[in-house]
Amino acid sequence: MINLTVEEKTIIESHAFAQILSSNIRDSGFAELVYCPLQLMENDSLLGHLSANNPLIKAATENSEVKVIFSGPHGYISPRWHKEQIVPTWNYATVSMTCRLNIVENSDDKLKAMEMISHYFDPQWDFSNFNQAGNTKMVQQMLAAITVFTLDMIEVNSKFKLSQNRSIDCRTAFQKNLYLTGYNDLAEIQLL
Numbered sequence: 548m549i550n551l552t553v554e555e556k557t558i559i560e561s562h563a564f565a566q567i568l569s570s571n572i573r574d575s576g577f578a579e580l581v582y583c584p585l586q587l588m589e590n591d592s593l594l595g596h597l598s599a600n601n602p603l604i605k606a607a608t609e610n611s612e613v614k615v616i617f618s619g620p621h622g623y624i625s626p627r628w629h630k631e632q633i634v635p636t637w638n639y640a641t642v643s644m645t646c647r648l649n650i651v652e653n654s655d656d657k658l659k660a661m662e663m664i665s666h667y668f669d670p671q672w673d674f675s676n677f678n679q680a681g682n683t684k685m686v687q688q689m690l691a692a693i694t695v696f697t698l699d700m701i702e703v704n705s706k707f708k709l710s711q712n713r714s715i716d717c718r719t720a721f722q723k724n725l726y727l728t729g730y731n732d733l734a735e736i737q738l739l
Contacts, residue, residue: 584664645702
């Protein structure tokens with residue numbers, strides 16, 4: 548079982564709109580790539596859903612391993628900010644993982660998953676207002692139109708390029724200027 552670091556969890560939770568890449572190559576010579584919001588579960592698996600006719604779902608069922616990439620905060624670092632930085636650069640944080648895709652088939656389980664996802668991304672919306680007796684047909688149509696899945700992590704490769712090779716004085720100057728230029732998320736992790 549993979550244990551994510553606090554920093555990796557923070558990136559996944561704050562930048563949940565992930566890229567998912569199938570491991571199968573299409574006729575075009577490229578793998579299928581989609582974007583999808585994913586919920587990090589307590590057991591460090593991921594929960595998501597896509598349209599049932601999404602090409603990734605069709606491609607992934609042949610080979611259940613996918614690559615998942617969370618692009619965290621990133622931003623320009625100017626050489627004007629500190630004398631140690633001679634040339635411009637770009638700092639960033641990403642979490643990349645290989646996962647096993649598991650399709651949730653049971654309608655009740657799909658519905659529970661959709662309620663969890665809805666509450667995760669919109670805690671103020673009461674899912675039960677949608678999932679009620681008067682909406683049974685609409686709920687069933689939704690469930691038929693989507694594929695709910697979990698992703699079990701096989702391997703995690705994170706990259707935190709935050710000018711770690713620079714002095715703390717230099718990195719603190721970068722942090723200050725990142726705040727001033729509106730790159731708050733990057734500024735908050737600049738001193739990791």
